Amino acid sequence: MPFIQLIKANTRxxxxxxxxxxxxxxxxxxxxxxxxLGMLLGINVIGDPAQAEANIQHVIVNYIxxxxxxxxxxxxxxxxxxxxxxxxxEQLYMSPLGMWKILLSRLIGYMALHGVIxxxxxxxxxxxxxxxxxxxxxxxxxxxxxxxxxxxxxxxxIAGASVIFxxxxxxxxxxxxxxxxxxxxxxxxxxxLILAPFVKGVDMIRHVMIQGYSWTDFTxxxxxxxxxxxxxxxxxxxxxxxxxxxxxxxxxxxxxx
Amino acid sequence: MEEILIxxxxxxxxxxxxxxxxxxxxxxxxxxxVKRGEILGLLGPNGAGKTTTIKMICGLIVPDEGEVVIxxxxxxxxxxxxxxxxxxxxxxxxxxxxxxxxxxxxxxxAGNRGNSRKEKASEIEELLHEFKLKxxxxxxxxxxxxxxxxxxxLAVALLADSDVILLxxxxxxxxxxxxxxVRQLLKKISEAGKTIIISTHDMxxxxxxxxxxxxxxxxKVIADEKVEELMNLFETSAYVLTLGNELTEQQQKxxxxxxxxxxxxxxxxLTITLxxxxxxxxxxxxxxxxxxxxxxxxxxxxxxxxxxxxxxxxEKNHAIHSIN
Numbered sequence: 001m002p003f004i005q006l007i008k009a010n011t012r013x014x015x016x017x018x019x020x021x022x023x024x025x026x027x028x029x030x031x032x033x034x035x036x037l038g039m040l041l042g043i044n045v046i047g048d049p050a051q052a053e054a055n056i057q058h059v060i061v062n063y064i065x066x067x068x069x070x071x072x073x074x075x076x077x078x079x080x081x082x083x084x085x086x087x088x089x090e091q092l093y094m095s096p097l098g099m100w101k102i103l104l105s106r107l108i109g110y111m112a113l114h115g116v117i118x119x120x121x122x123x124x125x126x127x128x129x130x131x132x133x134x135x136x137x138x139x140x141x142x143x144x145x146x147x148x149x150x151x152x153x154x155x156x157x158i159a160g161a162s163v164i165f166x167x168x169x170x171x172x173x174x175x176x177x178x179x180x181x182x183x184x185x186x187x188x189x190x191x192x193l194i195l196a197p198f199v200k201g202v203d204m205i206r207h208v209m210i211q212g213y214s215w216t217d218f219t220x221x222x223x224x225x226x227x228x229x230x231x232x233x234x235x236x237x238x239x240x241x242x243x244x245x246x247x248x249x250x251x252x253x254x255x256x257x
Numbered sequence: 258m259e260e261i262l263i264x265x266x267x268x269x270x271x272x273x274x275x276x277x278x279x280x281x282x283x284x285x286x287x288x289x290x291v292k293r294g295e296i297l298g299l300l301g302p303n304g305a306g307k308t309t310t311i312k313m314i315c316g317l318i319v320p321d322e323g324e325v326v327i328x329x330x331x332x333x334x335x336x337x338x339x340x341x342x343x344x345x346x347x348x349x350x351x352x353x354x355x356x357x358x359x360x361x362x363x364x365x366x367a368g369n370r371g372n373s374r375k376e377k378a379s380e381i382e383e384l385l386h387e388f389k390l391k392x393x394x395x396x397x398x399x400x401x402x403x404x405x406x407x408x409x410x411l412a413v414a415l416l417a418d419s420d421v422i423l424l425x426x427x428x429x430x431x432x433x434x435x436x437x438x439v440r441q442l443l444k445k446i447s448e449a450g451k452t453i454i455i456s457t458h459d460m461x462x463x464x465x466x467x468x469x470x471x472x473x474x475x476x477k478v479i480a481d482e483k484v485e486e487l488m489n490l491f492e493t494s495a496y497v498l499t500l501g502n503e504l505t506e507q508q509q510k511x512x513x514x515x516x517x518x519x520x521x522x523x524x525x526x527l528t529i530t531l532x533x534x535x536x537x538x539x540x541x542x543x544x545x546x547x548x549x550x551x552x553x554x555x556x557x558x559x560x561x562x563x564x565x566x567x568x569x570x571x572e573k574n575h576a577i578h579s580i581n
Contacts, residue, residue, distance in 0.1 A: 002371025009368020087351025096340040250319040
């Protein structure tokens, strides 16, 4: 199947680059881990000792999600900018499978590889904090995969903006704070955030990993909200991207940087 | 009857300049066709509209008007289907991933067209041998010479197994030896029956490879002829006369009037272009009158670069006449 080959090719490429520039990959993981240690220190030094355990558990889940969304979303914008600078962007557009499928396969590959890193970071964080969360792989993975669909949708929106504007680094810097806010603020504090991408997913995973929720502890409404949110963001993302692509082609912007 | 593979019909594209906001008609009603297996040279000075035309053929730029039909598929209606028949080298070595090796690039681009590494393995092996890249297959592209990068970009385009290959300046920036090597490779590719459109400034490439050429200037097609026919059209008799003594002032004046296309080098070497072969007798009379000694006469032939320059000059003169 051509799409499977596309995913294989792009995952392999991401893996080769990750391996070839191992010091870069390792320093990125180390930075993220140091940020976690900083958070942990903050809770222990200035936090309420009675709430410390619950706070640490929240931080572990939030920070893991923040990392995953951050690397995925900044990667897609960065990829388009880099491809345009290198001169390979137009070459990718020459594929009869369509650029949006190439981007999707890049995202899948990237998330799969970073998923492995996330698991490692999760165990490392739990060991560091000596706080062991409920993992429940079947439920956690299902919620995570559905949540990732919505993240891919946001990725397409960033890709669309990058195709037209190319230099969106300033926006990407702001984006990491927006993502942190979305990952860290509980849905109970701001219920309106259920409309934002991936917030419902993070909230549900928090319930599983911290409170030990099982499949039946969630209502049908929870699952529906999660799925609808992700699917809507995916469609909006692809639609937005294809619109941007059309504008870029009619203005001859694909080769510009 | 020879099958027409590419039809370019009434392409128009204009855009506003970023800084001055001035409207530029980059391509203005460009029409031409390309037969299956033909090698077409797309020529024109810088900014003539060649690259915009090539990118419209690929579907990377949407035309304001007109359409491109490839193998019966209208690119503007079904771009992805049309792309099954095209591959391109648009920016030479910049079309490659410099952080991957030569082999990894071939495998990656094969995958991007939906092919598995396994099914393309023997083809990749063949291309690496044919393009003399086998010894460098595991080198990062950034470590390869410009010539090798260019050859790799061509190999990537060939791996797509498409009917049409579009090449934008395939020999740009190459030294003479590598340029020759790339020309030989292009010859081989054309012999394999591929339809090729080459946009280039490299006249030996056109003279050597192309059967037909479309010359674009100011966004318009000013010539669409077989290379041979264009050469015949501009065939003039050019001679280099080595003189035994210098021309008199009077002779020089008469020469300038009767044969305006003349050039005297070191006072003794006269290069002259005659419009008709019979003019040579008039030239002899003019030289004989003042007892000028002619030591040697050599005939020179016109090359495609001169044909191209003549066409562009004619077009410029025509534009000036129209304004006046």
